[in-house]
Amino acid sequence: MGAARLLEHEVFRKASRREPCPVCGHPDWCGFNSYLCSCMRVGEGAIKHITLSNGQVAHLHRLQPGRVIPGQDREDLFPREAPLAPxxxxxxxxxxxxxxxxxxxxxxxxxxxxxxxxxxxxxxxxxxxxxxxxxxxxxxxxxxxxxxxxxxxxxxxxxxxxxxxxxxxxxxxxxxxxxxxxxxxxxxxxxxxxxxxxxxxxxxxxxxxxGGCSCGTPAHVARPGEVKDGRVWITEGQLKADIAAAYLSAVVIGAQGATSWKPVVPEVLELGAREIVIAYDRDQETNKEVARGKRMLAAELKKLGITVREAIWRARSKEEKGIDDALVAGLEIRVVGS
Ligand SMILES: [Zn+2]
Structure with missing residues (x-):
């Protein structure tokens, strides 16, 4: 029963007869939201296995828009026009x-x-x-x-x-x-x-x-030529992530925007990251949406047992509010928080 309580930021619905588990198809025990499923029965293909306090193992699967799970007709669960190709x-x-x-x-x-x-x-x-x-x-x-x-x-x-x-x-x-x-x-x-x-x-x-289809709001995983920093960084914007990855020599995930943080979570899990650094634009004091997106992402990752830190720097102008511009300008980036 604990699986449904594992992640509560986007509330996990308990599998029911009306909405069975999208992975195993059973009407009980498992839980899921719009992008993750915590299945208690099927471990194959899971991105993470979590041992619950009662000793049971919950298998976290990512649910991609349009992804067809074998033996399971998900049309009525997550309807969309054209199915996304694998x-x-x-x-x-x-x-x-x-x-x-x-x-x-x-x-x-x-x-x-x-x-x-x-x-x-x-x-x-x-x-x-x-x-x-x-x-x-x-x-x-x-x-x-x-x-x-x-x-x-x-x-x-x-x-x-x-x-x-x-x-x-x-x-x-x-x-x-x-x-x-x-x-x-x-x-x-x-x-x-x-x-x-x-x-x-x-x-x-x-x-x-x-006859077209939507790609949703994918998060981009930017990899540098050589990884020297084992932490995974997260920023908003995909080109920004490419630039930051080159300067940090770290894997940087670029969210579609500060509010589109949900697709970031499965990527972090799939990378097996233990520690992440959130490097969102430094206009959080004035931009409530950015601040809120950051808080929700941090809360979600912490619940999954990942250490969450934040990158801060002293932007001298509006042009240095992004991590990419700060790195290119050679500003000192500090990583804070635990
Ligand atoms: Zn299941």
Missing amino acids: ADARDRVYRHFLRLLDLHPRHKEELIRRGLSEGEIKRNGYKSIPEQVNPWIICKKLTRSGLDLAGIPGFYRAESKYGGSYWTFNSSPGYFIPLRDTKGRIQALQRRMDDKRNGKYMLFSGHSDR
Whole structure:
């Protein structure tokens, strides 16, 4: 019975006849919320095993949007339009896709200005959204090489003048930032837009009314060339995470935003991190949402037995409120709290 009480930040619902356990399918004993399941019966595929005070072992499984659990019809539990393709399939398509694109000099210059080296830019795989080639031609190249674009966020179907439909994607200018999981697989693409009127960053996602699907708000696991700091750092923003990882020589998880902290938790568990450092923007005093997101993330991780610390620095200007800018500016970063 203790499993349902394990995590209470997003309340764990107890498995019931109406909502059986999404992992084992039984109507009792297990608990789950929208992104984690604490199954008491199935250990296989779990990201963490927790021994409860009564000696029973709860197996924590991550629940991904659209993930289909064998033998279990989850349609009515977490309904969504198009099922997301498995991580391996998304990785294969995105790698192929990015290989067909180039990085425009103006985007490369911007990344260098942000503090990344040419080597890191190449390794992380940033590519410009194509401006000269029609999106459907690129999609055709992908499908001709045997790739299925169904369930790959960012791609959707457009109606053909001559009847039928074809694959395409939004090609508003900007560049792609690959978002990786703990295994380095590209699970989604972030876009840094040239025209920032609708927001600097927009996920490559959506159009679910036209055969597309949403990637949710994935957290990005940024890895440096060499890991020298065993702690896992957490920041808001994926490009920020790439830059911070390079300067810290640590694995840095980039949340989609301070309020999208939930997808960060399974990544931390999968990395097996014992100690994490939260390095959110230093405008928490004035930004209540950031402060709240940080508090909830910290509380959730502490409940899972992870040591939570916080990075602080003295920002001399608005430009140094992010951990990336602070590191690039050479500010002293202190890690506090226990
Ligand atoms: Zn179960």
